[in-house]
Amino acid sequence: MFTLPPLPYDYAVLEPWIDTETMKIHHDKHHQAYVDNLNKALEGNSELMDKPLEWLLTNLDNVPENIRTKVRNNGGGHFNHSLFWTLMARPNSSFEFEKLTVVQDIIKSFESVDGFKKQFEAAALGRFGSGWVWLISVDSTLKIIDTPNQDNPLMVKEIAGGKILLALDVWEHAYYLKYQNRRAEYVQAWWNVVNWQAVEKLFTS
Ligand code: MN3
Secondary structure, eight states: OOOOOOOSSOTTTTTTTSOHHHHHIIIIIIIHHHHHHHHHHHTTOHHHHTSOHHHHHHOGGGSOHHHHHHIIIIIHHHHHHHHHHHTBOOOOOSSOGGGSHHHHHHHHHHSSHHHHHHHHHHHHHHSOSSEEEEEEEETTEEEEEEEETTOOGGGOGGGTTSEEEEEEEOSGGGTHHHHTTOHHHHHHHHGGGBOHHHHHHHHHO
16 A cells, blocks of 8 residues: 655745744645555555556556556656655755856766756646656666656657656646745745755766
8 A cells, every 4th residue: 555655844934935834734635645546546556556656657558458547647656755744945045056066067968057947937837737857867877858748768768768756736826825826936036045056866876
């Protein structure tokens, strides 16, 4: 059985950029529903229930066709949100941002942090409907990609060996209460709560 991981901080920690009510609904309702529906889809497939989530998402072809879409959507939802929570934190100035090796690589790859942010934002705003934006490292090259629904880089064959470094949820449920239809404002606000030390950890692992 898959279970909902607790939020690694209090619901209010990301205020004022991400509001408490959104965090409560997003984690307790939306993420919980992905976990519940994933478990429901896997009922009666005990050999699949014992597999790690990453395995299920990289081997969807091995999941029976009648539950494949459910596993893709809900397994993806569970994986994506579990990661997303850890990639946010209250801003802190106890480290030198520019000294992080991932930031140095970002500057090398995108010319500047601003250049990176612009490209990431363009992907976030260009994603029609619901989905995610990712910063990944493939063969030591940084790439920004976006995926529909609850898909993620694990499901994209050409980059399945890549490392996920950063993820942004651009579903309306991630921002609608506070920002309504203003996705661009949400993305701007979100930069304030990116947990760069967690990104660095993923980059160097
Ligand atoms: Mn979400």
